[in-house]
Amino acid sequence: MIARAAIAALLLACAAATSAVDPVSPNGETAAGMSALDLRLKRLEAELRCLVCQNQTLADSNADLADDLRREVRSLALAGKSDDDIKAYLVARYGDFVLYKPPVKPITWMLWFGPFALLAGGGALWWVVLRRRARSITPTATKADTAGELRARKLLNGEDDVAA
Amino acid sequence: MKSLRWSLPLAIFVILVAFLWVGLSRDPREVPSPLLGKPAPAFALAKLHVPSETLATADLKGTVWLLNVWASWCVSCRVEHPLLVELAKANIVPVYGLDYKDEPDAGRAWLAQHGDPYTASIVDRDGRVGIDYGVYGVPETFLIDKAGVVRYKQIGPLTPEALKQKILPLVRELQK
Known part of the structure; x- marks a missing residue:
């Protein structure tokens, strides 16, 4: 609680300090002499x-x-x-x-929009590759590995791993 | 589709190499002037050797001329100076000198020492005309045609190659 009060006091002091540095006087001059x-x-x-x-x-x-x-x-x-x-x-x-x-004019279009075009192109490519891969992967380990499954169930039930 | 796996990266690589090849071989100090093809900025300045007389761009309408920006404090001007003296002797095209941000006395002394190739030199003490011409590195040379349009800009010292291959052929063509 004390720490929080101290921080608040510090922040207030900082705010006061900064506002003391650059108040704009009526003739448009800041304290630093910058018009x-x-x-x-x-x-x-x-x-x-x-x-x-x-x-x-x-x-x-x-x-x-x-x-x-x-x-x-x-x-x-x-x-x-x-x-x-x-x-x-x-x-x-x-x-x-x-x-x-x-x-921004035709000769700088590549400069301005090129990165976004590249990002969009890369994103599209990524999406296509992911889709194709998802379709090509067919589930392989369905019910084939019954022996392994049996062993896993035994282990889960706390039985000794006889197979090992 | 399989061939895309290597042809696509290869294509991207080739494009990248082409861009870098061109981009890195360019001199970043040579900023293309927006003045090319535009009317040369007008000036009326006092002559270096006859301060009571002025030379104005309007006086030069109807002639093809070179404007060479030089100064007595400019070191690389000494490199191109013999070439300008030679060009003046050949009497092909009048060369006018713009003594840029220079003391007139120092400018006159420099010309007395190194030779004066200029049909006339004019004094741009505060560099205002230099700014109008987009001068950012002395020496610079402009080729201006009969109608007062800037046709060529050489940034940095003139070279025999630039003179022979670009400037003089262009001068001959413009003088027709």
């Missing part, structure tokens, strides 16, 4: 690829080009462009590769 725009850009940049260091996002990269692209993304956002507009701007220049999440 709503900063947060939006951070989220957007995490979906965009830096083309110089290809396995990093725009948000993570220190490359010079990433700096320029972040500046460009920010100025577009300040000009009132939506996230989709900004992505379209970058795709027009660098291609779909700039997006971490590839768009």
